[in-house]
Amino acid sequence: MPIKKTQVREIAWLARLAIEDEAMAGYAKDMADILALVEQMQAVDTSAVEPLAHPLEIAAQLRPDSVNEENRREDFQQTAPQTRDGFYIVPRFVE
Amino acid sequence: MSGYTLAELSRLLRERAISSTEIVKSCLERAERHNGALNCFISLFPEHALEQAKAADSIIAAGKAGPLTGIPVAHKDIFCTAGFKTSCASKMLDSFIAPYQATAMAKLDAAGTVMIGKTNMDEFAMGSSNENSFYGPVSNPWDTERVPGGSSGGSACAVSARIVPAATATDTGGSIRQPAALCGVTGLKPTYGRVSRYGMIAYASSLDQGGPIAQTAQDAAMLLGSMSGFDPKDATSADVRVDNYLDALNNDIRGLKIGVPREYFTPELEQPISDAVTAALSLLEQAGASVIDVELPHTDLSIPVYYVIASAECSSNLSRYDGVRFGHRCPEPKDINDLFCRSRGEGFGDEVKRRIMIGTYVLSEGYYDAYYLKAQRLRRVLRDEFRAALDLVDVIVTPTSPTTAFPLGSRIGDPVSMYLSDIFTVSVNLAGLPAISIPAGFSAGLPIGMQIIGNYFQEARLLNVAHQYQQMTDWHKRIPGGWQL
Numbered sequence: 001m002p003i004k005k006t007q008v009r010e011i012a013w014l015a016r017l018a019i020e021d022e023a024m025a026g027y028a029k030d031m032a033d034i035l036a037l038v039e040q041m042q043a044v045d046t047s048a049v050e051p052l053a054h055p056l057e058i059a060a061q062l063r064p065d066s067v068n069e070e071n072r073r074e075d076f077q078q079t080a081p082q083t084r085d086g087f088y089i090v091p092r093f094v095e
Numbered sequence: 096m097s098g099y100t101l102a103e104l105s106r107l108l109r110e111r112a113i114s115s116t117e118i119v120k121s122c123l124e125r126a127e128r129h130n131g132a133l134n135c136f137i138s139l140f141p142e143h144a145l146e147q148a149k150a151a152d153s154i155i156a157a158g159k160a161g162p163l164t165g166i167p168v169a170h171k172d173i174f175c176t177a178g179f180k181t182s183c184a185s186k187m188l189d190s191f192i193a194p195y196q197a198t199a200m201a202k203l204d205a206a207g208t209v210m211i212g213k214t215n216m217d218e219f220a221m222g223s224s225n226e227n228s229f230y231g232p233v234s235n236p237w238d239t240e241r242v243p244g245g246s247s248g249g250s251a252c253a254v255s256a257r258i259v260p261a262a263t264a265t266d267t268g269g270s271i272r273q274p275a276a277l278c279g280v281t282g283l284k285p286t287y288g289r290v291s292r293y294g295m296i297a298y299a300s301s302l303d304q305g306g307p308i309a310q311t312a313q314d315a316a317m318l319l320g321s322m323s324g325f326d327p328k329d330a331t332s333a334d335v336r337v338d339n340y341l342d343a344l345n346n347d348i349r350g351l352k353i354g355v356p357r358e359y360f361t362p363e364l365e366q367p368i369s370d371a372v373t374a375a376l377s378l379l380e381q382a383g384a385s386v387i388d389v390e391l392p393h394t395d396l397s398i399p400v401y402y403v404i405a406s407a408e409c410s411s412n413l414s415r416y417d418g419v420r421f422g423h424r425c426p427e428p429k430d431i432n433d434l435f436c437r438s439r440g441e442g443f444g445d446e447v448k449r450r451i452m453i454g455t456y457v458l459s460e461g462y463y464d465a466y467y468l469k470a471q472r473l474r475r476v477l478r479d480e481f482r483a484a485l486d487l488v489d490v491i492v493t494p495t496s497p498t499t500a501f502p503l504g505s506r507i508g509d510p511v512s513m514y515l516s517d518i519f520t521v522s523v524n525l526a527g528l529p530a531i532s533i534p535a536g537f538s539a540g541l542p543i544g545m546q547i548i549g550n551y552f553q554e555a556r557l558l559n560v561a562h563q564y565q566q567m568t569d570w571h572k573r574i575p576g577g578w579q580l
Binding site for chain 2: 008011012013014015016017018019027030031033034035037038039040041042044046049050051052053054055056058060061063072075076078079080081082088090091093
């Protein structure tokens, strides 16, 4: 199934990935090749099979609702590109 | 000091025949001398390692040492190590210092191991050749023009070259077993949920599992025993008792039932690998095991199913890298979307972007049923086939990889041919089963790996069979020349 450059652009936007124009054709070809491989799945009738999301099919574990972590905002913000007064700084997007 | 197994070093340390400081110095010297040629380390921590070694020596002197006290190990750079760079081999995390410790790391620290450094890998564990690293490709110690396999190529390389006795690694679709096979070492992917994923940077969360790479099954057993166990910090950690893996090593394998799936002996499988596995099966039969055919008829669909599920999960997991809270931020963003798109576009390499886009595509409206749900249905089919086979036999034996180590650059331009390197390993992750790869021969001077797959939480059985095979063979003792000094 061919993938058009406009589709690559749309998917890249949904995934918030900046892709250079020169690279679009390469991604389109690779995606088409990968989707052709994936297409092999359609050969098997699975209408009677339930989807399996997780290998162990385990239930979520509950824990007591008690404090078990301390606040380490300063530590965690040390790895942030830009902070001020304990806030993460991003370009203004609400006027 | 090079070439000793972990078990031998452990004995020498407890007999006080050598100190941890001496072993660690020797490891660090080799790492520094050979990293230029092999590129298996992203970071080395000589000061920290020597401090840990000194502390280990005091514990040994006080008579309080455990079997791993003072043993140097290298960790795949996917595990968060508090206070140390944790890059996942990505430009995105090139300057990331982990603010907390992964559970598997904390457990190995508590057992007294010494962290020498962090190993190279495919970026975010996506790859089968270790060529997708921001820090450049790793070379195979058996032939530096060839790949070590991936994604845990650095860990497999460092153990193969005997720079360290053992290393940690992770396996989402074969990333412990395939590099172990291509580098001629022993690599164990435990049952999903056996080793905590807390602090292990996520790629595909329903498939990711940490485990050891070592020279022998015995060494892998020693490490696995320390890394494993229930962790309340990982919601998918299994609350299942950890066996004493060392106790089981010497169990007799007479009466062991081995299944062999004919579907794995495809025309793409190189003949010397097929011959080596057949010879290994004869040897196990001579030791009293019986070999019967089992059927895994949908094996050929495991690659498409894997690339839908893993890509879908990665597109979701990697959305956290947004240039805001941590990781790479693009210069001078003009608005918030420009910040997201350019930070991610600049921070991720090609293969990571390809998988995020495939994952985004298969999860998008109109395609979800045809791709993602279809893959999940087939995942059940694949798992049930394994369950049925493992009702008949104790373990399943297969080749680990259809080829030996391939030349650097030979597949990097063709993602689909690269993906097919994992044809014998991915279905095990989809089913969540444990499997080990051990050296089983050579072809044109390159190692051949044999995979042993077991039932859920039967790592002890896998290690037992692998250990018994290693008592009868010396493939695991062969060492690539030139790296031991």
